Amino acid sequence: MERRVRVRFAPSPTGALHIGGVRTALYNYLFARQHGGDMLLRIEDTDSTRFVPGAEEYILEALEWLGIGIDEGLRMRNGQIESVGSHGPYRQSERREIYHQYVKQLLDSGHAYIAFDTPEELEAKRAEIPNFQYDARTRMQMRNSLTMAAEDVKALMDKGEKYVVRFKVEPDEDVHVHDLIRGEVVINSNILDDKVLYKSADDLPTYHLANIVDDHLMEISHVIRGEEWLPSAPLHVLLYRAFGWSDTMPQFAHLPLLLKPDGNGKLSKRDGDRLGFPVFPLEFHNQKDGTVSSGYRESGYLPEAVINFLALLGWHGTGDQELYTMDELIKEFSLDRVSKSGAKFDFEKGKWFNHQYLQLRSNEELAEMFLPTLKEKLQITNDQLPIDKAMIAKVIGLTKDRVNFVPELWEQTNFFFVAPTEYDEKSLKKRWKEDSPKHMNELLEVLETVSEEDWHKNEQMVNDQMVNTLWHLDKVVMPWIEAHEYGVGIVMNAFRICLVGAARGPHIWAITDVLGKEETLARVRTALKILG
RNA sequence: GGUGCUAUCGUCUAGUGGCCUAGGACAACGGCCUCUCACGCCGUAAACCCCGGUUCGAGUCCGGGUAGCACUACCA
Numbered sequence: 059m060e061r062r063v064r065v066r067f068a069p070s071p072t073g074a075l076h077i078g079g080v081r082t083a084l085y086n087y088l089f090a091r092q093h094g095g096d097m098l099l100r101i102e103d104t105d106s107t108r109f110v111p112g113a114e115e116y117i118l119e120a121l122e123w124l125g126i127g128i129d130e131g132l133r134m135r136n137g138q139i140e141s142v143g144s145h146g147p148y149r150q151s152e153r154r155e156i157y158h159q160y161v162k163q164l165l166d167s168g169h170a171y172i173a174f175d176t177p178e179e180l181e182a183k184r185a186e187i188p189n190f191q192y193d194a195r196t197r198m199q200m201r202n203s204l205t206m207a208a209e210d211v212k213a214l215m216d217k218g219e220k221y222v223v224r225f226k227v228e229p230d231e232d233v234h235v236h237d238l239i240r241g242e243v244v245i246n247s248n249i250l251d252d253k254v255l256y257k258s259a260d261d262l263p264t265y266h267l268a269n270i271v272d273d274h275l276m277e278i279s280h281v282i283r284g285e286e287w288l289p290s291a292p293l294h295v296l297l298y299r300a301f302g303w304s305d306t307m308p309q310f311a312h313l314p315l316l317l318k319p320d321g322n323g324k325l326s327k328r329d330g331d332r333l334g335f336p337v338f339p340l341e342f343h344n345q346k347d348g349t350v351s352s353g354y355r356e357s358g359y360l361p362e363a364v365i366n367f368l369a370l371l372g373w374h375g376t377g378d379q380e381l382y383t384m385d386e387l388i389k390e391f392s393l394d395r396v397s398k399s400g401a402k403f404d405f406e407k408g409k410w411f412n413h414q415y416l417q418l419r420s421n422e423e424l425a426e427m428f429l430p431t432l433k434e435k436l437q438i439t440n441d442q443l444p445i446d447k448a449m450i451a452k453v454i455g456l457t458k459d460r461v462n463f464v465p466e467l468w469e470q471t472n473f474f475f476v477a478p479t480e481y482d483e484k485s486l487k488k489r490w491k492e493d494s495p496k497h498m499n500e501l502l503e504v505l506e507t508v509s510e511e512d513w514h515k516n517e518q519m520v521n522d523q524m525v526n527t528l529w530h531l532d533k534v535v536m537p538w539i540e541a542h543e544y545g546v547g548i549v550m551n552a553f554r555i556c557l558v559g560a561a562r563g564p565h566i567w568a569i570t571d572v573l574g575k576e577e578t579l580a581r582v583r584t585a586l587k588i589l590g
Numbered sequence: 591g592g593u594g595c596u597a598u599c600g601u602c603u604a605g606u607g608g609c610c611u612a613g614g615a616c617a618a619c620g621g622c623c624u625c626u627c628a629c630g631c632c633g634u635a636a637a638c639c640c641c642g643g644u645u646c647g648a649g650u651c652c653g654g655g656u657a658g659c660a661c662u663a664c665c666a
Contacts, residue, residue: 070666105665177664189591191662222664240595249593249662257664265666289594289661312595315660319601322658370615374603378614397596397603400659404601407616417629460628470628489626550625562627 061279061306063095066131067121068269070102071113074342074351075120077403078284078316078325081368085313086282087126088369088391098276099131101149102269104262111345114149115139120339124361125384130276145276150268157263160271160301161223161256169300170255173202173224174214191251194229223256225266225297233292238280238311238393245292253293266290270297273308281308282393285400286324288312311393314372315400325403327351335405339364358463360419363412371401381414413462421451424458424467431465436475445475453572456564470563474572477581478559481589485561489551495590497549498556498582504538505531505579513575516567529567556585 067083069075075083090097099121101114118134127133130143141148164170173192175183179201184190197204202224203211215221231247255267263271273281291310298307316325319333330337330351341353354364366382374397375382375390382390416424425447432450433443443450457470481490508531515530539549551561557569557578570578 068666072666102666108665173664175664180664189662191592220664224664237595243594245594251662254664259664264664269666284660285595286660286666292594314596317659324659370602372602376604378604380602380615399596401603402601404616407602410616413629457628459630485626545625547625552625554626558626560627561625564626564628566625 062277063090063093064098064277064279065090065095065282066098066100066273066276066278068100068102068272069117070105070108071110071117072105072108073110073113073327073344074338074340074353075117076325076327077337077339077354077368080120080124080126080339080364081316081371082282082284082313083121083126084124084365084368085373085391085393085396088387089280089282089393090129091127091388092391095279096129097127098143098145098278099128099133099148100272100276101132101151102265103149103151104265104268106151106260106262112343116340116342123355124339124365126365150272151262153268153272154261156275157256157268157271161263161267164225164255164300165223167300168226170223170225171197171203172211172215172221173200173252173254174206174219174221175201176220192224193227193248193251197224197226197252220257220259222254222258224252225255225293225300227252227293227296233295235288235291235295235310237288237291238309239314239396240288240312240398243288243291245289247292247296250293250296253290266293266297270294270301270303274298274301274303274306277306278308280311282311282313285312285315311396314397316371317400317402319403319405324400329403333405335408337403358465359408359412360415363408363415366415367408367411371403372397381411409462416458416461416464421455421458422447424454424464425451427464428454428467431468432475435468435472449572456568456572473558473563474569477577477584478557480559481555481585482560485551485555486589489548489561490555490589491548491552493544494548494552495586497544497552498586500538500542501535501549501553502579502582504535505575505582508534508575510575514571516571527565527567529571531567531570553582556582 065086067086069079069083087097089095099118101117103109103114114132115134118132118139119137121128122134128142130145131148132139132141134140147153161170165172180192190196192200199205227247227250229248232244233247233250235243235245237243253266254264256263262268291312295307298304317323318325318329325337327337336352336354336357336359338351338353339355341356342351344351355361362384365384365387369382369387369391370380373391373395375395419427428450429443433439436444438444453471453474454467457467460470461467512530517528519526519528536546539546550566554561554563554566554569557566557573563569573581
């Protein structure tokens, strides 16, 4: 029997979506798309105490930004959350009635029991007995429906006493879990404890119960999740069996963890701020604790770069290819090529990916993305840009190959927008010589002779598949340098310092082309005044 | 402590018994290009955790160690 492939991403709205969670969502999405199946999104908000306002919106918005499409469940469309599909509701907090029925089923069939032990009592027990575990060995010493008379249990419940429902794990059994990435994993049921499935205090199930019930009801075929769930997978197998759903139990795939770039341990939310890079897709303002976490989007990352980077953190195709579009990933992805070991998060490589994808964007597109930074730097509050967009695009075309991120464009282009008022000391020391003022004065005279029209003139020369731009100004200036035997380097670098303020930047005639004759000459005069 | 998972260059990884004197990428370093800084191109350095076993032959299979990680909640 071939089941339709249906996978789900089921985050908890307890804060911003961690980048590891994003990768889990991505792998689920790739798997679903590849098999022509469905990608569902379900919100697992069974812990009312950890709910963070705005987290759900954040998660959905992040997936939308990254292009991880949702076929069923909750998703974001144009800033609005919508619910699609016939297996809803897709928020676990709205499924209380459904869970009641299944908790009852387990209670009736003897696979679960009611326990009245308070958190304080359990804590005391753990302090008293080392490695205490609520299981087959200890459950008969506790306050539960297994040790108490039925009427006493009923009396306590009628009184409104808080209780939990625990799963009754049978001892001495090897539980087999077949994992698509790791193969057969066997765990003895003795090390499993009688997990809490339902808590009356907030009338909600715990993760384990809600997860199994929902995956079953939503007809999930494959559960692709983080490795942190591997230890509880046997419990889940046991739950499917207790419900009588073994024949439709989904297949499991436990993904390796994303690790800290330095030292040991899994990547945590705090690593981002500590090491100076984002661990979240979007910037997040936590309304609960007031913290702000930086995001990839706000840091200038392109969604396709984040996707590509994340896809390769734990997965590798058959060849040496490293750059993949989403469509290529969908085609190439396979669970059996997912690594088994955890991957240290390498932020440097992420930069490289972004650089690659930045080069693929058009200058006009990048100009649009650069506008907010530019306005901020030029301190423009309205939309009245003194520079037209075509010119911004042109400047970006000259400089984009040297940046990894859009905001970095400012450092590469600032001199196009603002004339230098001070000059880089290092550059001066190395490139501004005794003769430089003399050279610049003469250069001024040479440049004066060039007409406004000729100033911008250039022709493209193609040879050996290389495109060279021959500038009219080159034809004017070079003979002058040669005639006086000044040395190209010394003259051009001094000239560059006048225009840029330092010995850096694109080709000199590309700069004069953008600045224009008047501005170019003015900058040389200013430099002469300041530098002598 | 217990249980489980994992183990190739600094990092991400290729490798499924002979194609491995271990390949690619990022980062590092050097060179070329060049008016500068970059980009780009070319190159250098850099790894099979240890010990046994199986085999004609092991990075690849098996066992044992070691190490790292995860889990061990009325969190997910």
